[in-house]
Amino acid sequence: MSTEKITPEELDEIGAAVGKALQEKWDESLEAVCDYVNVARPTAILQMCDALEAKDEEIETYRKALKASESELKKTCYCCELLRNCHLPCRLNNVREANKAALKQKGHIPKE
Numbered sequence: 001m002s003t004e005k006i007t008p009e010e011l012d013e014i015g016a017a018v019g020k021a022l023q024e025k026w027d028e029s030l031e032a033v034c035d036y037v038n039v040a041r042p043t044a045i046l047q048m049c050d051a052l053e054a055k056d057e058e059i060e061t062y063r064k065a066l067k068a069s070e071s072e073l074k075k076t077c078y079c080c081e082l083l084r085n086c087h088l089p090c091r092l093n094n095v096r097e098a099n100k101a102a103l104k105q106k107g108h109i110p111k112e
Helices: 008-076 093-105
Strands: none
Touching: none
16 A cells, blocks of 8 residues: 555546546436436326225225214314324324314313
């Protein structure tokens, strides 16, 4: 291993050479990515849309179940501590507001 010091000028030359090599490779890679996006991506998007249409009924069933569960949460989750342990995201604003109102009716001021 050489103990010879590299001058700032040599370091600049090395940096420029590395930068040029990277730029050339980057341009090739960018071209390959553009080809992929133009050819493969539209096909993939169409396949995804077909798959989503097939799932529509399943999604609608899930949506209905979620709405039913949300209304159940409004009736049952009255304690601010329990809100953290619910199986569904109780931090939705409408659920949170319903719980605050229920707590105030019971004389308890929930923590903000």
